[in-house]
Amino acid sequence: MSDVDVIVIGSGPQGLAAATSLACEGLTVLVLEKADHLGGAVVSAEATLPGFVHDLYAMSMNLFVGSAFYEKHRVELQENGLEFVVSAHPYASAFPDGTSLKVSTDEGDTLKMWRAHSSADAEGWQRLGQLYDDFTQVYFPVYSSPLPSKSIASAFRGLWKVRATTPPAQLLQLVLSSTRSFGDRYFTTPEAKSLAAAWGMHLDFAPDIASGALFPLLELYGNMRSGMSIVKGGAGKLPAAMARMIEVRGGEVRVGAEVVQIQTDGRKATGVQLSNGEVIRAQRGILTTTPLPNLVNSLLSKQSVPSKMAEAARTYGFGPGTFMIHLALKGPIPWLDQELSDVCYVHLAPYVDDLARTYQQAVAGILPDEPLVVVGQPSVIDPSRVPNPNQHTAWLEVRAVPSEILGDAGGDLSEISWDEARDIFAERIIDKIERYAPGFREQILAQVAFSPVDLERVNPNLVGGDSVSGSHHQQQLFGFRPSWSLNRYATPVNGLFIAGAGTWPGAGVNCVSGPLAAERLLRDTHPSKRAFRRSR
Structure with a gap:
């Protein structure tokens, strides 16, 4: 496939949703993915032991389930193997004294929980x-x-x-x-x-x-x-189902295909060059999910970037990093509050001031002493992820941590690289969970951790380990994502369009920006519009 209608760079959910939308309109679409697997941050793998399936990055699929894209393509996605399981106990927060606040999809039960805790809070x-x-x-x-x-x-x-x-x-x-x-x-x-x-x-x-x-x-x-929805059998089944939708319509999804340059002819984007030297032309346009700074600094030649696009890339800001741990467990987590055993997400903060201090430490380059740990318990609601009924997986997301370590509030580490600190910091997180679930460490069969550096190595869109691909503070949200001059998914480079977490509405497996960017591409590159431009 040397010439196609549209090239999509990136096989995350937004890229695949865009490609699916374009393929459904009859265009020939080629999706190019640098990694050796599909999905971007929606990936599952047996990362610890055989038979233990872990969602390596994103786990909750609520935004996807609630999207217009899923509503439109639900039947075909299901036919392609996509199925969700839903937790009736979506989230909770646990506290050092062994108590918790646990939210249920039964609104009456949730209100009873609040009334037992505090009538004013209820x-x-x-x-x-x-x-x-x-x-x-x-x-x-x-x-x-x-x-x-x-x-x-x-x-x-x-x-x-x-x-x-x-x-x-x-x-x-x-x-x-x-x-x-x-x-x-x-x-x-x-x-x-x-x-x-x-x-x-x-x-x-x-x-x-x-x-x-x-x-x-x-x-x-x-x-x-x-409730909290996750993919039955692992998150990777979602991009796999979307890829089949593209392929059945004559498109191609290619992994291990690194785009090193987006080519232009002085007027518009014309194609891409891969790391192996292959050049592929796009007749209608190119759509990328690359964060704006990476797009400008790595994929476009300096002379092809208009000044307002260069300035927007220069000022685009990333947030602090994320640290991930995946665990294979011989049994359930032994929570002090046993009511937490069936909750999908358990937050260990414990309090608001701890969260404030953690964030300030992270942005200052300091490893937090008491970071927020989100404990995911996917196998509780999806037993297909483990080889034996009594075994479990745990998904730990640590928010927030520095992208580069300059010091350590815990006193154990200082001015060392993440490669040196990864395993030591992982033990700190496990120690924290142990305080809320005595005996937790004894349940661990195997574990694997991903530092912010690891996350960026695996997925260059996660710059500095920022799992949401750019700060969501108000100066970079709504019409300012990625910037006021580049909103609505088109760029100043004709024929080049952007989607992904770095565009509105931002992070999460929402499948909003991909289809919206596809609509913009279809509209802006329609043959009648191109003919009008030539006649001017």
């Missing part, structure tokens, strides 16, 4: 429910649309509809609030405030960063309403 939780319902009426049309767009007008109409129950000023206040102020407004106990603030850290919203409240609200209530 009342705040109920108020949050009304806020969630009203806010999502306004926000979801914006989330699933390019920005800026007519979706903003829909949002203003939504404000009018919900004004009787939630004043527009209150919704605006939510969008601007930090997770600390959000928690203080609706909760009274430190445990409840921590439950909310922990969700902000999944992105890069420390407790005191403006606009951090948006994500916790969506996760707190959204996960309660829908």
Whole structure:
């Protein structure tokens, strides 16, 4: 395949969703992936021991399940082997005294939990429910649309509809609030405030960063309403199912194919060169999921990059790193609070000030002494991931850590590389879990850890181990992602389009930017439009 209609660079969920959308329109599509596997950050493998299947990076698929892409292609994806399992106990936060706050998809049970914990927090939780319902009426049309767009007008109409129950000023206040102020407004106990603030850290919203409240609200209530969805048998089945959709329509998905240059003819992007010297031409366009700085600095020649694109790449900011650990376990995690045994995500923070300190340490290059650990228990709801019924896997995400180590708040390590620190830091994390689950270490059969450096080695889009491909702070969100001059998925280079976590609506397996970028490519490169340009 030397000439195709469209080349897609990157086989993560956004790249595959874009390629699928284009293939469904009858275009010949070639997906090029540098790695030896599909999926970007949606990958599963027997990383520890044979028969133990681990989601190496992303695990929760709630955003995908709720996407328009999945709704449109659900039947074919299922026919291609994609199946989800859903946890009825999506998340919890555990605390040093052995207590926890555990959220259930049974809203009555969740309210009972809150009332047993604090009547004031129960009342705040109920108020949050009304806020969630009203806010999502306004926000979801914006989330699933390019920005800026007519979706903003829909949002203003939504404000009018919900004004009787939630004043527009209150919704605006939510969008601007930090997770600390959000928690203080609706909760009274430190445990409840921590439950909310922990969700902000999944992105890069420390407790005191403006606009951090948006994500916790969506996760707190959204996960309660829908449960936590993961792919049955491992996350890798999702990109595999999407790849089959592309191939059955005449497209090709090629792994081990590193693009080293996007070629231009002075007017538009024309094709790509691979690391083996092969040149492939694209008749309609090129769509990449590469973060903007990588795109500008590695794939485009300096003379082909317009000044506003170069400036946007220079100022694009990445967040702190992520540390991952995967464990094969001989039995379940022995939680002090046994009610946690069937929860999909357990947050170990423990409190809001700990989260704030962790983030500040990470951005200063200091290894945190008390980082947030998200303990995923996928085999509890998907036994197909383990060889024997009593065995389990654990998915540990540590947020946040420095991309480069300059010091150590724990006092054990200082000014050493991640390759030297990886295993020592992993033991610190296991020690922390041991305090919440005595005997945890004895359950470990095998383990593997990925430092921020490892994450970037495996996937260059995770710059500095930033698992969300760029900060989500307000200066780099909504229409400013990746920048105001490059929003709506087109670039100043004709025929070159961008999608991925570095574009709106940002991180997560949401399959929004891929299809939207595909729509933009179809519109901008339509033959009638090209003919009009030639006639001018």
